[in-house]
Structure formats: structure tokens, C-alpha cells
Amino acid sequence: MTEPIFLFAVHNHQPVGNFPWVFKQAFRDCYEPFLIALAEHPAIRFTLHFSGPLWEYMEAKERRSWDLVEEMADRGQLELLGGGFYEPVLSIIPEEDRSGQLRLMSDFLAENFGRRPRGLWLTERVWEPHLPKTLAGAGIEYTLLDEEHFHYAGIRDIERPYITEEEGSPLILFPVSKALRYLIPFRAIEDVRAHFREVAGRGGVAILGDDGEKFGLWPGTHKWVYEEGWLSGFLAFLENEGVRTMTYSEYLDSRPSLGLVYLPPASYEEMMEWVLEPADFDRFRALKREVSPEAQRFLRGGFFREFFLKYPESNHLHKRMLLVSREVRENPSPEAARKLYKAQCNDPYWHGVFGGLYLPHLRESAYQHLIEAEKRLPLNSGWETLDYDLDGREELFFRHDRFNLLLKPSSGGSLVEFDDRLLGRNLSDVLARRPESYHRQVDHGPGEGGKSIHEQAKKLPPEAASLLRYDWHPRYSLLDHFLHPQTTLDKFRTVDYGEQGDFANQEYKFTQEGNSAVLFRHGHFWAGGERSPIRVAKRIEPTEGHVLITYELENEGDKELAFLFGIEWNLYLLPQEWEVRKEKISLLGGKWHLDFSGGPAIWHFPLQTLSQSEEGYDIIQQGMCFLPHWKFSLAGRQKFGLTITLREGHES
């Protein structure tokens, strides 16, 4: 019997902007003990990827891990994988940034460990068929993909490498075994042994590339992997039972034959389900259960880029990033490029079983780095019109060395982004509440009762029922509401009220007058089944130190209309960072103020989401909703004026 060959790759990553204690804990419980265990078995060859944020942290604070990596790399036990330095999804960032991020990592590994990487860890294995050209251009010879990628192309033998090409640039592709992903480190060594024998019996190679966090950081794994000895048992098995471990490059140097393949865009199976809207998620899951194994190759979930359609907040971050990227290309600066690259870290752009997009501190970090990149570029103060998000409608962007305003006339004439450039904060970064497939309590696991986080059935927390209120419009600011005079804060908060106007998410027209942008809409007011014409106009005039917003409401009909008019603001603020005082809201501990004329009442409440993560469910405060509102009536043809001042302040 042929000896089993095992290609073992481990990928370690923590997002840019994650809490320092997470980095620390990850090294303590996971990365370092893993390296220590491997270093004790010099005969076991393996392949390792750390993302840039981990390399930077390790270099500064985790010297023992760093030295172990160096020692094992020096003696040829360990091959290091390249990648985009700050772990971007390569297919969603511009080509020049792809090359820049790949170069940053290859240079880093060459300088510190003496070798440029030949292989690449493909972030979240998000594959698109044009990537080989970029990768070959960056000196990359191979990458790892999931076996699903190969199944979609009708390939059944996933125990050997393949080759693909783009424009004649080759790239070798290793299929990662899904069976091994679920076996290691979750099942008994005897199951792994049996699997290795089967693979070798078929003349194949056992190929694994998976998240290193499985070895100590995922819930329950530290105890299992180290204290209960799974890893030492596994390494002893590899060393003593004739398993031939090789690095990926060593295996390639043995000159295996390579079948040509062309793979459609894909990622791992779970990712292509997470990207689906809940109704489609259920339909797709049901379909997969019905269809015969031979026909499974024809089933395809979503496609990574569809996260931008599922989550407008992800789309905004992405299109904002593309805008900064274009400006960095136009004004090259290594410092600005590095900030941009940090903002491209994949985590806040999507959501699956990890928090990702739902985690405000990751989004905050991305915006902070975008703003920091912008600050290193020449500033053209003033208004600019551009269709940054490509919806065929222009947006208004005001930039200034102190703050940015981004207005979206086509969606409620709203304020989509308000950045404090000094602090590097996008205060408008508030995630709306929307349905997720896991909000309905069903078991999404494959039903094998395993330990992988993809398999764990989780119970919704008891507060779920009160939290699962979904927003019908994005949580931007300057949203104009006409509410029934009897509407209460609680009804508004729980989205249990009837909107009487058609303004909050509808199209406004705009003109520019001097330094002002004027947004206006001829819309309607409904009452008692009747429709009356009403006009809302808002003039936004930024000047030194403040922004003056002047509203004019005009009853364009003849009937008198009575309502509660509210102007909604949604801002990302920590609990101690805001205060409502009569007709004012103090923001960021007094760094900014909102002053309202006309003596409004101001409702306010936290916006909370319920999302899933590795550990279970998270209830996360995404921001504060403020609704200054005025109760009054307008006679036919009557007008009403209001002003809002957004101003810098110096008191705390």
C-alpha cells in the first residue's frame, strides 16, 4: 500500500481593527501553542499563512511565535504562504491594489524569512476566473480552493492538484478536502487514519487548508486540541505511522501531472449560501436536499459580490473604498496606499457565521483608514457631484479639511455619510435591522452532530422577539417623516406606525446655489385615504465650523394638513458620546452639536441588531436614532420653515 501523502496548510487571520485583547488571546490559546506543538516534530512538514494584521502584531508583541516561525522556516519544515497583506477579497478590489497588497506580503516574507512565497492563501477562497493573471504577475504559482469549486466544473477527483490559466498565465489549484475540514481537529484520530488510507488507496493526496483558529480559538477547541491532547495525538500519528507530510511546494516539485480546469466563481459552500436573501437561502437549502448527488454540481448559490446587493451598508463601504482607491491611484503615496489597503480587509464587507459586517468596530476601522488615506491626498474643498455608487443617479459630496458630507438625493435626499476627518470617524455608519435566515429558529447544520461551528445548532436568545423589528429604509440621516399626530416613540422604534409621507426613501431633485446644495421633492401626504401634494426643500450650506440646514415645507394643496414632522438622524455613537438637551443634541462628547429651531421634541433610542457569530448570537448596538419632531398643521398653500445647525463645539 502506498504511503499516504498529506499536505497540511493552516490559515490564521484577525481583522484589521479587531480588539487588541482578541489578538492577544488568539496567540495565547491558539497560534503559539500550535507553533510550539509543530516545532516539537521537525519531521512534519506543513504550510502556514498569517494575514498582515497578525504579522504586524506578532513582530511587535509575540516574539516567541515569531522566532518559532523563523526557526521552522529556516529548517525547511514550514512553507509560508503569501496573500493580499491586509487580507482583502481580491476580486472586489482594483487590480492595482491587488498587486500592491500581494507585493507588500511577498516583500514582507522575503525580508523577514528570506523567501518570496510561491503559494497564496486566497482570502475566503473567493475565486473568479480572471485572477490567475494577477497572481502569476505577482510570482504566485499556486493557491488552495475548496473542493466545491471543482465539483461545479464537474470534477470528481479532488485528491490531486489541477492547473488553470487566464490569458495563458498559469495557476496551480489544490482542492481542499471538505471531509478533512470536518475531520481535523474535530474527530478521533482513527477516523483521520481511515480517511488517509482511503485517499492513498485511490492514489490520491490528502489536501487540507483551513482556518488555524480551529486549533484553539473556536469555542471549545482549546480544551479539545491541547488539554485533551488531540493535536499531540495527531502529530504522533503523522510522524509514527508513515504519513508523508510535504509542503505544497515540495509536492509540486515532485512534478505531479496537472489536469487543466476552468472553474466558475465560487467560494466554500457555506459562503455561497450566506450571500443569499433569507427566502432564497431556504429555497436553496431545500433544493440541495432534494437533488441527487450526481446533479449537485449544477446547483449554485450566490456569488460573493452579491453581498453588496444584500447589504446596502456593505455596498456603501465598497463604493466609498473604490472612490478612495481611484484617488490614491491619481495621487500615488505609499502612506495613503497602506491606509487604503487596511480599509480593504475583507471582514466588514460581508456576513456569514462570523460577525463581519455586523461588528461596528470593524466597519469603524475601515472608514477610519479610508479617511486617513484621504487625508494624505490633496484636498479639493467644496461640493462635487458624482455617481459614486453607480445607480445612474448623482450624489453630492462636500469635502472640507474638518468634515465630509455625502448626500444621496435619490434616496430621501439623505445624508449618507458624515465624517469627522480629524477623528477619522464616519458618524453615519449605522447598520439597519433586516431579516436574516437564522432569525427563524431552524437547524442549518448537516445534521451530523459534529463540533465544527458550521454544524452547531444555536438557540435564539429570549430577547429575540423584541429585537426582530426590520427597517423599511436605510438608517441614513436627514430622513423626512410625516407621521400621524398620535404616533408614539415606541411605535416609531418598533416600526409599527403608518408613514403618511412619501419622502424618507424617495427621490429628491437637487440644484447647487453658490456654496449651498438644495434638495427638494414634490411629494404627497396621505390622510383618511386622501392624498395631498406637499413639498419639502432642504438647503445645506456648509461654512467654517458649521453646516446650516434650512428646511421649507409647503402645503401645495388647499386642504389643511395636521401631522408630526420628524427629521431622522442615525449616528454611530458610543453610549457616553451623546446627550440630548432640550432642542439640542451633543455629539462625540461635545465635539459636534445639532441645534434645532422651532422647539422640537426629540425622541431617541438605540438601534440594536441580532446577528450570529462563532459563539452564538450577538445583540449589537449599531447606533443611535434621533428623531427631532414638530407637531403642527399647515393650511392650504401655507409654508413652514425650520433650521438645523450642525456645528463644532468645544464644551464637553
Added chain:
Amino acid sequence: MTEPIFLFAVHNHQPVGNFPWVFKQAFRDCYEPFLIALAEHPAIRFTLHFSGPLWEYMEAKERRSWDLVEEMADRGQLELLGGGFYEPVLSIIPEEDRSGQLRLMSDFLAENFGRRPRGLWLTERVWEPHLPKTLAGAGIEYTLLDEEHFHYAGIRDIERPYITEEEGSPLILFPVSKALRYLIPFRAIEDVRAHFREVAGRGGVAILGDDGEKFGLWPGTHKWVYEEGWLSGFLAFLENEGVRTMTYSEYLDSRPSLGLVYLPPASYEEMMEWVLEPADFDRFRALKREVSPEAQRFLRGGFFREFFLKYPESNHLHKRMLLVSREVRENPSPEAARKLYKAQCNDPYWHGVFGGLYLPHLRESAYQHLIEAEKRLPLNSGWETLDYDLDGREELFFRHDRFNLLLKPSSGGSLVEFDDRLLGRNLSDVLARRPESYHRQVDHGPGEGGKSIHEQAKKLPPEAASLLRYDWHPRYSLLDHFLHPQTTLDKFRTVDYGEQGDFANQEYKFTQEGNSAVLFRHGHFWAGGERSPIRVAKRIEPTEGHVLITYELENEGDKELAFLFGIEWNLYLLPQEWEVRKEKISLLGGKWHLDFSGGPAIWHFPLQTLSQSEEGYDIIQQGMCFLPHWKFSLAGRQKFGLTITLREGHES
């Protein structure tokens, strides 16, 4: 009720290398009468695409059509679409060639008709998500895709345009209605009227972009469209019943809102079935019938690039084209680039309901243009080793100003390409016989009994049974066979014999010795259930005017072995171009000769395929198979030598 809006685009194409009489007939029966009919209705706006081969032919020979296009373009009735000039599938050619082909078309339209195109006809609607960047860079604002592309992304409303982006470069996408593709021009005007009303009732736009050959060139359509008056009836309906026709650009200038989409790679539904292997084709068809309408979006057939896996001959053409393209990039020359672009014309790279790859004259034209491009580049005479087809194994390429030889050690040590550079002919371009889904007589149509060629059930011809013999190895040359001494020509021809050696498609090793390449394999001979070691070595030594091929067979065992040893040649030759005379074969009317030592008998027979086309089934002679063979026995450890001379000749 809103007036129906109809966006009408027609795409006309004939492949590079198609017979001149086809071009002539196409203008006579189809393109010209269509233009005449439209010119009589100046109020009807439409959009038109001609591929480069048609523009060139029209400019030279079809002045009436040319003048009609000019007249209608001048008066704004007609918008012309751009594209890759010689109609390449954009995703399978290098980026620089994409840009070059797009520029060639845009320049041509600007010079001749005064406007650069804003829209693009996407060849065979083969979409990949990275195309927008290239297209935006070429000044293209929009293209047309099939509604299937949108369904795969979960989009239900296909009666409006969308927008997508790559790296922030936008591209507007119009979904082509499948219902309209089947209605126009095949159904009664009243059905079209009803459909237009439905679309307008939903607030949508009727969007059609389809092959112009439906209007007169497809079987039966000339009579129906012109003689029986379908087109005049349709145009009268458009003009007199308040249908608002617009060019695509006019419609875009009306500033419709554009939803953002991200579409996975796709083409029209039929294409993604044609690319599948027959067993998968059946499985996929069955699956589609079983699955509910809401879940159809999750079904995905193949992916255009998989044609390279289904047909090794398409893969060879593609990888050979990529090689020439690289050399053209390294030695820029507009003449070489134009020849290369002609070789990129899509038709011979795939096969569906049209002949395509199965048509030898289209493949011949592609190779001719590749050789013509090569002739315009600096020639490095001699051997070169390279892995041109990216299978992880090197090939041997010998180039000379008179001929090229391309040998593939990893597949039988065979001769994959023999080019006569003076004639611009690849004599090795022989398509193997392989199963096709339509070889089994089933009705693949949607069963509505319509007139579209996608719907017509065709009957296999009576000769089918004798033709449907499938090859177990590619039809290259220098293939080494060990056959039972009783094997007959007829058994060999019908692939009804037992191969006793393991050489014809197995891996040979190689070395280079001076100007010779030596290919050798230690293989086996099977007889009576026993296996004996046998070695085949072949030395290929090209010199001025001829190639000397020296064989050595060695019985590496002790047992005497009796067999018939044959060296198979498959060459693409017309019936009058070859002659077998005793121990010689005369090729290309005496321009080349094959002389064999040792007095072989020479079997020969035509290789015929059965393939489908618009009109039904074609029986096509793909080339001649020659099997010079020697009957002898080898005692243990005995060797046997043979020589073959491939030489230029001057007799006829």
C-alpha cells in the same frame, strides 16, 4: 395605458473563413432585404451590429446594403453597435487583444459612419464579471445580455436596464427577453402585440437583441419573413399602433433608473448546456424539468471555457492562439495583430447547434491566420521546449521558415501539429469522433413545436449507425500501435480491435541530442493475458527540406512477441490532395511526401463525423487516417529499426 417601448437590436455575423457564397447568399436573402424593409420606415428606430467579416465584405461587395446603413445611421434611425472586430469571445482572449479588437471596430465605425459606438454586441453573450473594466476603458457604456444572466443573480424584473461595475468602472446591462427571442419573427403579430401590452402594463420595456439571420437565412425564414410578409406586418404594427421604438442610446439618454447587479459568468441557456459532456447534458436537462420555477435560478450548466476541456482540438487551437498572441505582444506589428485577431473569431472554438468547431474550413482559416501572424514575427529557427497547453508537461516545438512541428511527449510522443508555413496550413488539424448528446435520438426542444432552430426536432440520417464510432485517443500523428496480427483495416477503422500496447496516448520521455529530439517509452505489450516489457524510441531530426524519423523497437523481455506495428498519421487533406503509392504517401498534391522503410502495408480511410447544424445533421470528412504497418515478430531482447522521411517534393 402607457405606450409600449421597444428596443430592437439585430446582430449579424458570418465567421472568418466562411465560404464566399454564404456571405453572398446571406446578403441576398437576409441582410439586404432586412435593411430595405427598415429603410422604408424611417420612424422606426433600431440598433444594429455587423461583425467585422461582414463589414469588410459589405464595404467591398455589397454597396447597396452599405449605403442603406449609412443613410439610416445619418438620419438617426439606426444606432450601430461595437464589438470585437472579428467577433472573438472576449473572455478567452488576452486583454491587449480585447482592447485591440474593440478599438478596431470603434475606429472603423467612426471613420465610416461618423460615430464611435456607445454599445457593444457581446459575442455569444459570454459574460464574465471582470469585463466591465475593459469595456469602459474602450468607451463602451452598455451591452446586451440574456435574461438568464439576470435570473442567476435572483433578478426577476428583466424589463429594464441594470448597471454593474468592475473596480468602479460601470457598464449598463440590458436583459434580452427570451420570450421575444422566440416570438420574433416566428409567431403571429397578434402574439407580439399581446406581449408588448403585457410588458408596458408592468411598466417595463420590451428588449430584444438577437441574430439577424433569423430574418431570412435560417431554414424557412426567408419565405416566412419576406414572401409571406411577416416583417412588413411587424413594421406596420410598430409604426401604426403606437409602439415607441428607440435606439438603446436614446433610451439611456432618457435617464432610466439603474439597479446595481453583479452577474456570474453565463451565456444564453442553450450555450451553457452545449458545453456539458453528454451524460451531464442529460442529467442537467432532467434536473431542469424537475425543479420548481422559483428554484431555477440556482441551476447552472457549464461555463464557456469548459469547451476547452470537452474538445481537446478547441483547447489546442486556444493555447496555440495564446502562444501567437504572446509573441505578437513581444514583437508588436499591426499586420501580425490583424491576422491574430482573425484567428480569434469565435466560431471554430466551440460547438452547439451551429457547426462551429466541427467545420474544417473554419478551423483551417484560424490556423492559417495564426501561421500568417507568425510569419510576420522574427523567426527563431530550431527546437524549443515549452508547456504551451499548461498540463505540467513540456512539449517540443520545432520552427523553421518552411514548416513547424509540435510534439507532445506526454500524449503518445505524438505529432500534434505539422504546419506548412508557405501554404499557411496546419495539416494535423483533425477532429476526433466523440459522443455528442444529439447522437442519441431524443427531442431536446422545449416541446412547443415552434420554428426557432432551438426548437426543431431533427432526425438522425440513416448512415448514423455506421458513423457513430468513437475514438479513444486524439487523432494526432506518430501514434504507435501494437495490434494483433489478425487485425483488419475495417476493425481498425471502426475502433473494434484490442490495442496490445500502451503507447498511443501514454507518456513518453524525451531528450534533445543536437538537432534531434528523441522520444522514448518503456511500455508494455499484452498477449494472452501476459504482459511483456517493450520499448519504443523515435528520433525526430529536421533538416533542410525534410524530417528524418528513426524508430527503434526493443523487446525488453525474453519472450518472442508477434504483432502488427502501426504508426498512425491523421492529416487534414482534401480528397484530391493525397495519394498512397506502395511505401509512400504523397501529400498536398506532391508538395510533401512520407516515405517508409521496411515495406509496410498502408491502410487508409477517411475520418468522418456526424454533427448538428442549423439545417439538420452534417456528415463531415475531418481528415485522412493513414496506418503504415509492419507485421513481424521480435525475439527476446531483439531490436527492430524503421525510418520515416517526411520530405518536400516537387512532383505533382
